[in-house]
Amino acid sequence: xxxxxxxxxxxxxxxxxxxxxxxxxxxxxxxxxxxxxxxxxxxxxxxxxxxxxxxxxxxxxxxxxxxxxxxxxxxxxxxxxxxxxxxxxxxxxxxxxxxxxxxxxxxxxxxxxxxxxxxxxxxxxxxxxxxxxxxxxxxxxxxxxxxxxxxxxxxxxxxxxxxxxxxxxxxxxxxxxxxxxxxxxxxxxxxxxxxxxxxxxxxxxxxxxxxxxxxxxxxxxxxxxxxxxxxxxxxxxxxxxxxxxxxxxxxxxxxxxxxxxxxxxxxxxxxxxxxxxxxxxxxxxxxxxxxxxxxxxxxxxxxx
Amino acid sequence: xxxxxxxxxxxxxxxxxxxxxxxxxxxxxxxxxxxxxxxxxxxxxxxxxxxxxxxxxxxxxxxxxxxxxxxxxxxxxxxxxxxxxxxxxxxxxxxxxxxxxxxxxxxxxxxxxxxxxxxxxxxxxxxxxxxxxxxxxxxxxxxxxxxxxxxxxxxxxxxxxxxxxxxxxxxxxxxxxxxxxxxxxxxxxxxxxxxxxxxxxxxxxxxxxxxxxxxxxxxxxxxxxxxxxxxxxxxxxxxxxxxxxxxxxxxxxxxxxxxxxxxxxxxxxxxxxxxxxxxxxxxxxxxxxxxxxxxxxxxxxxxx
Numbered sequence: 001x002x003x004x005x006x007x008x009x010x011x012x013x014x015x016x017x018x019x020x021x022x023x024x025x026x027x028x029x030x031x032x033x034x035x036x037x038x039x040x041x042x043x044x045x046x047x048x049x050x051x052x053x054x055x056x057x058x059x060x061x062x063x064x065x066x067x068x069x070x071x072x073x074x075x076x077x078x079x080x081x082x083x084x085x086x087x088x089x090x091x092x093x094x095x096x097x098x099x100x101x102x103x104x105x106x107x108x109x110x111x112x113x114x115x116x117x118x119x120x121x122x123x124x125x126x127x128x129x130x131x132x133x134x135x136x137x138x139x140x141x142x143x144x145x146x147x148x149x150x151x152x153x154x155x156x157x158x159x160x161x162x163x164x165x166x167x168x169x170x171x172x173x174x175x176x177x178x179x180x181x182x183x184x185x186x187x188x189x190x191x192x193x194x195x196x197x198x199x200x201x202x203x204x205x206x207x208x209x210x211x212x213x214x215x216x217x218x219x220x221x222x223x224x225x226x227x228x229x230x231x232x233x234x235x236x237x238x239x240x241x242x243x244x245x246x247x248x249x250x251x252x253x254x255x256x257x258x259x260x261x262x263x264x265x266x267x268x269x270x271x272x273x274x275x276x277x278x279x280x281x282x283x284x285x286x287x288x289x290x291x292x293x294x295x296x297x298x299x300x301x302x303x304x
Numbered sequence: 305x306x307x308x309x310x311x312x313x314x315x316x317x318x319x320x321x322x323x324x325x326x327x328x329x330x331x332x333x334x335x336x337x338x339x340x341x342x343x344x345x346x347x348x349x350x351x352x353x354x355x356x357x358x359x360x361x362x363x364x365x366x367x368x369x370x371x372x373x374x375x376x377x378x379x380x381x382x383x384x385x386x387x388x389x390x391x392x393x394x395x396x397x398x399x400x401x402x403x404x405x406x407x408x409x410x411x412x413x414x415x416x417x418x419x420x421x422x423x424x425x426x427x428x429x430x431x432x433x434x435x436x437x438x439x440x441x442x443x444x445x446x447x448x449x450x451x452x453x454x455x456x457x458x459x460x461x462x463x464x465x466x467x468x469x470x471x472x473x474x475x476x477x478x479x480x481x482x483x484x485x486x487x488x489x490x491x492x493x494x495x496x497x498x499x500x501x502x503x504x505x506x507x508x509x510x511x512x513x514x515x516x517x518x519x520x521x522x523x524x525x526x527x528x529x530x531x532x533x534x535x536x537x538x539x540x541x542x543x544x545x546x547x548x549x550x551x552x553x554x555x556x557x558x559x560x561x562x563x564x565x566x567x568x569x570x571x572x573x574x575x576x577x578x579x580x581x582x583x584x585x586x587x588x589x590x591x592x593x594x595x596x597x598x599x600x601x602x603x604x605x606x607x608x
Contacts, residue, residue: 013380013381013384014346014380014381014384014385015346015347015350015377016350020347021377039343039344039346039347039373039374039377040343040344040347042318042319042343043319043324043343043344043347046319046320063409063410064410065376065377065380065406065410066377066380069343069373069376069377069380070343072369072373073319073325073343073369073370073373076317076318076369076370076373077317077318080317080318081318092409094405094408094409095409097405098402098405098406098409101398101401101402101405102369102402104398105367105396105398105399105402105448106367106368106369106448107447107448143411144409144410144411
């Protein structure tokens with residue numbers, strides 16, 4: 001069942017070489033999450049034919065312009081196009097003050113509910129959850145308050161062994177309880193173990209978005225076993241000093257996090273404007289963690 | 305000598321059909337003026353290979369997002385790319401408050417001087433002038449405070465008739481005064497009229513930018529004889545009611561302003577998202593004012 005990431009922006013601080021500032025769309029079944037929203041995100045969504053009206057939750061990692069300057073325009077487009085469904089926005093407190101100031105200046109009262117959720121950047125927290133997925137924040141180390149996000153599927157129900165259920169004449173009405181792990185007890189008090197009636201569920205899938213951050217080996221612990229990891233890789237490792245000075249990571253460091261976290265796959269992005277050719281960043285990451293790909297705009301990564 | 309306009313954005317409220325929100329670059333000799341700065345303007349400037357570091361003055365007509373949401377990103381790019389020259393910004397007072405809030409949130413202190421000039425929207429004023437050009441505001445009638453801008457070349461010096469100057473043995477040192485319109489008086493007190501020594505100068509050229517506005521017949525008086533007129537034409541005239549309700553103009557109305565102003569040429573833009581094909585807007589305008597063109601992005605209009 002669908003769980004996939006679309007890259008909308010892959011550039012760091014400034015747009016260049018037709019690369020755009022950070023933005024990603026994560027679709028989990030019918031849920032559409034937007035992660036960061038750099039300038040031009042709405043144009044990128046038009047270009048890649050994203051059904052952007054389905055986005056219900058927007059997560060902003062931090063308030064450097066390349067991660068949120070497309071947000072005001074998107075909110076305004078929703079307003080002008082008559083959106084009526086609620087929109088949940090997660091970000092640092094200043095973000096809502098900024099939005100309100102823009103709305104005041106244009107004398108706009110949004111036609112839909114914009115529900116703001118203040119992210120506490122100093123400690124991880126569950127930002128959102130429903131019956132199938134949760135989103136939790138990760139504390140990152142950047143020049144200003146910055147968080148990453150883990151999108152984790154909740155444990156899925158056990159899978160029924162239909163032949164066994166039939167063999168024991170178990171009524172349909174009991175299936176939900178058995179899926180949830182209960183044993184079956186018949187009218188005479190005989191117990192049939194759940195283990196006989198079900199198989200283990202499909203493993204839960206997860207995606208971690210690690211936005212701008214200084215390399216932090218402890219991060220791997222926080223995202224252990226993630227299926228897909230996006231980690232910024234602004235520089236080649238030969239520029240590590242510059243990476244440290246600007247609170248960014250190198251391609252090698254991103255791969256070290258992926259390796260230590262035992263991630264399924266790594267996607268690197270947030271490429272510095274100094275790299276017209278980004279292949280060397282990929283090559284460098286692969287020396288440490290082979291299953292790495294570049295965050296090419298328009299590319300879709302399935303989380304299986 | 306160079307005086308030309310490049311269209312960077314032609315869409316109204318939202319980007320669509322690869323049309324972007326309003327922005328224009330006006331180059332007068334070595335001066336680079338940016339007029340409005342909708343979201344994505346910096347990407348558009350990259351696309352059309354504009355030397356955007358040469359821009360010294362930015363004029364923002366009003367604070368609807370489609371006219372200024374690209375500004376914060378551009379200011380940030382200048383900062384990141386090490387700009388050191390002054391940048392003059394003209395706009396409504398709230399604009400500077402908004403910029404300061406963004407800069408605070410990202411903990412950024414710009415590396416260059418951003419000099420803000422508050423436009424008084426209720427009365428026309430000279431916003432800028434030097435020895436060759438002036439910029440004055442025009443009061444427009446939109447839902448929120450909004451001004452247009454006239455960029456006018458100052459009267460050029462009279463052109464010397466070199467053969468006449470030589471015939472009268474007039475020393476070089478007098479040429480500047482004669483160009484400025486003085487008669488020549490020789491050592492014996494004989495007066496040679498300036499009209500004998502010079503010809504009329506090239507006429508001064510001008511460009512008027514009429515951003516979002518309700519149709520206003522009196523506007524023509526304000527921009528009489530302008531060489532190039534940009535006037536918004538959001539709708540076809542069959543949508544006039546909608547134009548009035550949203551404080552916009554129709555293509556026919558834009559053309560009526562051009563005709564009444566006796567403009568040299570009209571460029572229409574700010575096209576509604578309802579028009580994928582914008583040719584009908586051009587056709588409608590031409591029925592009133594033949595020398596009309598569409599504000600196609602990337603197009604350059606010379607002001608001669």
